[in-house]
Amino acid sequence: MAGPTTAERGERQQLKSGPPRPPRLGRLRRLRVLIILSLAVVLAGGGSIWLLYGSSWLRVDHVSVSGTRVLTEAQVREAADVPLGSPLISVDTDAMAARLRRKLPRIDSVDVVRSWPHGIGLKVTERTPVLIVGIGGKFVEVDDEGVRFATVPHPPKGVPALELTVSRSAGMRRFGTGRLVREAVQVAQDIPAAVARDTRTVKVRSYDSISLELSGGRTVVWGSSEKGRAKAVTLTALMKAAPGARHFDVSVPSAPASAGS
Known part of the structure; x- marks a missing residue:
């Protein structure tokens, strides 16, 4: 007995998979998903920028000093000139470290670190006289x-x-x-x-x-x-x-x- 013809096999396959989707409808769905994802990325990025720079949640409100022996914490804070109230992310830690070494030659090295969400930490190493x-x-x-x-x-x-x-x-x-x-x-x-x-x-x-x-x-x-x-x-x-x-x-x-x- 002869098997199904090629046309018959094609009809059966079509019945199984259903009618073909219009290609335009598929492209529209993909475009819609892409637009939604792009909007989500933009909103997330804008929200992050606002959180870091525009909100009052991540701003500098205190400075901690450690490692001093001869210098006082007040001297270090004054020389550091930390911009209280500024966004924590905007503090230039390298410039602050250079300013401390320039104003206080007793400082051999200093680490300026951001202490999230509101602080700046100054870890000082003083020079030792020999x-x-x-x-x-x-x-x-x-x-x-x-x-x-x-x-x-x-x-x-x-x-x-x-x-x-x-x-x-x-x-x-x-x-x-x-x-x-x-x-x-x-x-x-x-x-x-x-x-x-x-x-x-x-x-x-x-x-x-x-x-x-x-x-x-x-x-x-x-x-x-x-x-x-x-x-x-x-x-x-x-x-x-x-x-x-x-x-x-x-x-x-x-x-x-x-x-x-």
Whole structure:
């Protein structure tokens, strides 16, 4: 028995799937969906912009400060000049951080963060003095990078003084005061902790002539800042071996010397 013809198969398929949809109706439905989705996106975007910039819900109404040691929170707030009442999203955090470092040189770094929904947080890291320079009855603090960042009326406790007695020689012209200050800073950082507590002055006569004045009239010839760790280890051992000595020389750490009693 012969099977259905091609025409019969087509009629059966048409009966199963129903009458064909007019192509214009399908395009209209897709266009309607597209328009609705576009309107939803526009409304959502406009609502977000209004929420961030136009509403009163996300505006700056307080500033928190953390990390200060010498500076006061009031000083930091004043220098930051946070625009209270402004939209939180509009605060330029990078510009604020730069302004704080410019106005308050004691600040080494600062993180300015938005604390949603209403706050600005200022996380401050202050510079730490490793040396002080006496000038006109006051004291300039020098940090671990050789930066002179603050002038104070009284020397901070436990920070040795820097004494520059450098002649106007070829070495001075070659290295300059800034370089010699950084060399002294490096020496101050390399001094063993037990010796650092007794160090009163770091004296610099030239690049390779740096010495320490300790409590009790003791002195240490350190030399240059090179091989600082080796010199620190040698000085610790030398002081243990000669506890009564008053003068120590570790300028050549492989051949140290001590003298006096």
